[in-house]
Amino acid sequence: MLDPAPLIETADAKAPPGGEASWFAGAGGAKLRAALFTPPNLAKGSRVRGSIILSGGRTEVIEKYYEFIGECLDRGFVVLAHDWRGQGLSQRDLADPLKGHAKGYKAYLDDFRALLGAYADRLPKPWVAVAHSMGGGLALLAMAQGETRFAGAILSAPMLGLRTPFPMLVSKFLTGLNIALGQGGRYTVAGPGAPFDAPFDGNALTHDPVRYARAWGLVAAEPKLALGGPTWGWVDFSLRATAYLARPDALRNVTVPVVIVSAEADQLVDNAAQAAAARHLPQGKFINVPGAFHEILMETDPMRNIFLRALDALTGRVAPTPAEPPKSTPAPAPTPAPAPAAAAPTPKPAASVGAKPVVVKPAGAKKPATKKAAAKKPAAKKSAAKPAAVKAPAAAKAPAPAKAAAKPAAAKKAPAKKPVAKKAPAKAAAKPAVAKAPAVKKPAAKPVAKPAAAKKPAAAKKPAAAKKPAAKKPAVKPAAAKAPTTAKPAAAKKPAAAKKPAARKPAAAKPAPNKA
Secondary structure, eight states: OOEEEOOOOOSSOOOOTTEEEEEEEOGGGOEEEEEEEOOGGGGGTOOOOEEEEEEOOTTOOGGGGHHHHHHHHHTTEEEEEEOOTTSTTSOOSSSSTTSBOOSOSHHHHHHHHHHHHHHGGGSOSSEEEEEETHHHHHHHHHHHTTOOOEEEEEEESOOSSBOOSSOHHHHHHHHHHHHHTTOTTSBOTTOSOOOTTOOSTTOSSOSOHHHHHHHHHHHHHOGGGOOOOBBHHHHHHHHHHHHHHTOHHHHTTOOSOEEEEEETTOSSBOHHHHHHHHHHSTTEEEEEETTOOSOGGGSOHHHHHHHHHHHHHHHHHHSOOOOOOTTSSTTTTTTTTHHHHHHTTTHHHHHHHHHSSTTHIIIIIIOTHHHHHHHHSSOTHHHHHHHHHHTOHHHHHSHHHHHHHHHHHHHHHOSSOHHHHHHHHHHHHHHHHHHHHHHHHTTTTOTTHHHHHSSOHHHHHHHHHHHHHHHHOTTHHHHHHHOTTOHHHHHHHHHHHHHGGGGGHHHHHTHHHHHO
16 A cells, blocks of 8 residues: 655646555655546446556656646546656655756666556556656666566657767766766756746747746745756766667667657757667657657647647557447347348248249249240230130130141241241141140140240240231231131231331241241
8 A cells, every 4th residue: 555645736737637646665765756547437437448657857747747647538548657766756866855866777767667566456458658858768768678568658759869068978078077076966067957937938848838837837836846957977877878778789679669759849858869769669650740849748739739649649559449338239239130030021921922823933933034925025915815816615626727727827927938837837747736735724824834834935936926917917817717728818918917017027037047
C-alpha cells in the first residue's frame, strides 16, 4: 500500500477526475512521487485500452500535464505520471533544492523500474511510454537496456543530443574538468535561473502564452515545484546518456514501435540526433513539427495536434479500441433464427402444390424446349383451333382421313419444294404409330403431351409451323378433311396463300433442315 501524496491545483490547472498521488520508494529508498489517473467511465463497465506511462522533462512536474492527462483519459487509457528524482515533489539530491543535479543515469533507470513495479498490478496492458525531453531520453534508454514491458513509445523532443553554448568538444572538456575537480554540484555557466515569473517574450519553450502562464502559475502556488539551472553533474549525466543512445547497436534492441516527434525550432536538444535514432530503431518513425519550440505538448493547438495525431496512430496500432461488450450481440442473434424458420415452410408447400397439376409437368419438367415452342405460337387460340379440328371424332373413327390430314400438312410446307414432300410421306409412315396412341387419348388432352414427348422434338415443331399458314386460311383445313384424296386441289389453293406469306417462307425453310 502506497502512502498518499498531494496534487497541486490552481484556478487554471485543475486535476482530472479519478486521480490520486502516492509516494513510492526509488533507488536507495528515495522518496519519489507518482500519480495514477483512471478513466471515470470505468464505473460504467467499459473496458480500458491500456496504460500510458508519462515521463516529463527536466524541471517538469506532474501538474504541468493535467491537460494532456485528461486527453489520454478521454481516449480510454489509464495514466501513470511521475516526478523524476531531484525535481517536482520528489526527493532532491542536494541541499540546495533549486539545483538540477544528477549522478549518472543508473539511479534514474532504477527509479523508473521501481515505479513500474510499484504500479504494475494497477496498469492494464498494453503499456505505452509517452515522454518529453529528458524523460524521452531516459525512457528510450530503459528500453535499450532491457525494459520490455512496453508495447510502444512516443517521444516529444527527446533528449538524444544537446545544444550547448559551446562547441561539443569544449563542453565535454569543461564538464570532465569540473567533475574531476569535484565541482559536479556547482551550477554551470548558465547560473541558477528559474525565476517564479519568467517573461513569456523571448522564451524558447512555447508559442502559447496561456499554457506558459499556467505552468508558472503552478510554481507560484507551490514553490517546492521550482527547479533552477543544471549542475555540471547533470550535464555529465546527459552527455553520457546521449552518447549511449547514439550507438546503433544499442537501439537495435528496442524492437517495439517508437515514434520521435521533433520540434523544428528547438533550441535545447539536437534534432539531427533524433532523426538518426529513428533510423537506427527497427521500428522507428520521425515526425517533424514545423515551427515548434521545445515543449510540443505546451505549444499552440495546431502544433500540439500533430503530436496528438501521432499518438492516436501509435495507440491505434499497439492498443486498439476494445470491442463493444457482448450485450449488443444477443439482440441481433434471435432475429436471423426465426427468419429462416418462417421462410423454409413457404417454398416447400408451394412446390408440392404446383407439382400436382399435369400442366406444370410438361411445361417445366419434361422439356424446356416446349416453352420455346409455346413462345413460337402467337397465342393460345391456335391450340383452341386445333381442338376445333379434333372435335370431328368422325375423322378419329376413320384413321385414313387422319393420315390424310397429316399428309396435306406436310404438303403445305412442300409446295415450293417437291422433294421435301416426298420425304414427308416417309415420315408420315412413322406418324401413324404416333396417331394410334393419340386416337385413344385425344379427348384426355394428352395429344399435346405425346407430340412433346416424341423422340424427335422436330416433329413438335412441324405442327407449329403448319399452324401458322393454317391460321390465316381456316377454310383450307375443312376442305382437306372432307376430301382426303383431293390433296392436289388443296395444293392448288396454296399458291394463293403463298403470295401472302412470301416473306415468311424463310421461317418455314428453317424447320426444313431441322427435319433432316
